Structure formats: C-alpha cells, structure tokens
Amino acid sequence: MAETEKSAGSDNTEDILAKIENKSLKIESLIKQYKPIKAIKIALESYPPQDERCKYANWVGVHKALMAIKDVEGILRSLDPRYYDILMK
Template sequence: MADFVEADNAEAIIIRIEHKSRKIESLLKQYKPVEALKTALEGSPPKTKDERCKSANWIVVHRAIMAIKDVDSLFSSLDPEYYDVLMK
C-alpha cells in the first residue's frame, strides 16, 4: 500500500514541477533569472525518495542557474534559506 501512496505522491510532485517549469520559462523570457531561480528552489521536494522527482526538480533548478550570468552576486542576493535547498 505504501508503494501506491508514494507513486501517487510522486505523480503529484511531477505535475507541480512541470507547472513550476512553465513559470520559470516565463520569468526567464522576462529577463528575471533571479526570480526564476527563487521560484525553482521554492517548494523543492527534499524528502521524496522518487528519483524521477529529484531529477525533474534538478533540471528546473539547473535551467534557472544556467540563465544567470553573475552567479557570485546571485548568491549574495539570495536569502540563506535557499542555500540548504541548493546544496541538496
């Protein structure tokens, strides 16, 4: 039974990540890469064991990071709460 719950939860997480991905693409088109990264990091699924969820979330975060030209200044402008999410 726990496998079904995890699978259902994983599907819900994937759907949220897909929605978040569309929002991030919109922010990147508006030349708002810092907002895109913050959006990518918010609501990240740190406790899921599903590799699909982890991978999908990493792709979204990576896309936002790669759009940022000055990563050093980005990190100084981020709230410390995002550091933990980035490290995971």
C-alpha cells in the same frame, strides 16, 4: 495491502511531478522575461521529497534557472541564506 500503498505512493509521486512541471513552466517564463532572481527562487522553493524522479525533475528547473544567470556569484549573494542549503543538496 502493500500493493495499494505502493499505488498510492506512485499517485503521490505523479502529482508531485506534475507540480514540478508546472513550476518549470513558470521558471521558463520568468527567464524569458529576464527575471532570473525570481526564477531561481521559484526553482528552489518546495524542495521535492526523496523520490529520485522528483529530485531529478526539480533539478532540471534549478539548472535552467542557474544557466540563465550571467552573474551567478552576484545572484547567489542576493539570495536569502535559506536557499544556500537547498543548493548544496
């Protein structure tokens, strides 16, 4: 039974990773369209669960969005404060 639970958790992780991959594609598209604010907001939404692979995959998208920004301080000031906590994690 524990093996079944582990398998179900693994399937859930794979689903989350697929969603993060789709989100990363949206982020890249927005960066190419010179929409960094929207890209960073999408990157910070739906913060992943505690699974390390999901955290890392999500961080890659956040990092891409942040690196595309020329005026990081200005962009961060324009964000809703609810995103600050997510960025600090």
